[in-house]
Amino acid sequence: EIVLTQSPGTLSLSPGERATLSCRASQSVSSSYLAWYQQKPGQAPRLLIYGASSRATGIPDRFSGSGSGTDFTLTISRLEPEDFAVYYCQQYGSSPPGTFGPGTKVDIK
Amino acid sequence: EVQLVQSGAEVKKPGESLKISCKGSGYSFTSYWIGWVRQMPGKGLEWMGIIYPGDSDTRYSPSFQGQVTISADKSISTAYLQWSSLKASDTAMYYCARLPPAAGPFDYWGQGTLVTVSS
Numbered sequence: 001e002i003v004l005t006q007s008p009g010t011l012s013l014s015p016g017e018r019a020t021l022s023c024r025a026s027q028s029v030s031s032s033y034l035a036w037y038q039q040k041p042g043q044a045p046r047l048l049i050y051g052a053s054s055r056a057t058g059i060p061d062r063f064s065g066s067g068s069g070t071d072f073t074l075t076i077s078r079l080e081p082e083d084f085a086v087y088y089c090q091q092y093g094s095s096p097p098g099t100f101g102p103g104t105k106v107d108i109k
Numbered sequence: 110e111v112q113l114v115q116s117g118a119e120v121k122k123p124g125e126s127l128k129i130s131c132k133g134s135g136y137s138f139t140s141y142w143i144g145w146v147r148q149m150p151g152k153g154l155e156w157m158g159i160i161y162p163g164d165s166d167t168r169y170s171p172s173f174q175g176q177v178t179i180s181a182d183k184s185i186s187t188a189y190l191q192w193s194s195l196k197a198s199d200t201a202m203y204y205c206a207r208l209p210p211a212a213g214p215f216d217y218w219g220q221g222t223l224v225t226v227s228s
Contacts, residue, residue, distance in 0.1 A: 021165070031212075033212055037214075044204055044206075044219065045218055046218070047214055047217075050214040050216075067161055090154075092214055093212060094157065096157040096159070096168045096171075097170035098144075098192075100158060101153075103153045103154075
């Protein structure tokens with residue numbers, strides 16, 4: 001089973017700043033089958049990025065994903081107030097299970 | 110519009126059985142996998158298992174194999190997650206979500222069903 005590690009655990013930033021979130025896999029993720037989700041308190045997760053770098057429908061272009069193999073990054077170019085949330089990465093190339101990372105919380109500095 | 114609508118919150122006692130549901134609409138229910146994801150209070154997301162309603166092909170995470178049963182009734186576009194004997198540690202939010210037929214992420218999610226198990 002592929003294990004995902006996310007860093008940092010918490011990222012404290014101000015609106016307008018750039019956020020860089022990391023996701024590292026214990027072994028190579030096949031075909032870049034890596035997704036990122038955003039979850040706000042009391043809400044279901046929402047798909048942001050799939051295939052490591054493709055934005056899901058309706059996702060603003062300030063969100064971008066990159067990486068391959070075992071190292072992946074989610075970048076939010078300029079944080080908007082609604083972007084403060086928890087972000088999870090997930091690999092779905094080696095399934096079951098399609099493991100999730102532990103999450104990175106982006107909170108307001 | 111794709112929608113996954115889950116059944117309401119449940120409060121149960123240890124040892125009781127439970128079946129929660131997830132009804133899909135706005136797409137071909139038999140052409141996409143449906144998955145279940147657990148989120149314990151204050152914790153992260155855990156992939157439990159998936160089912161393909163078209164032929165009932167079901168796959169479980171080793172962590173949940175034998176602990177829950179996933180099923181689907183394609184005639185009413187509904188997937189289910191059930192327990193035969195609940196434990197306090199089953200207290201969590203449970204989400205259903207849709208996956209594309211080939212390898213893919215969870216692209217649409219239900220609103221979640223909160224299950225509370227307490228004596």
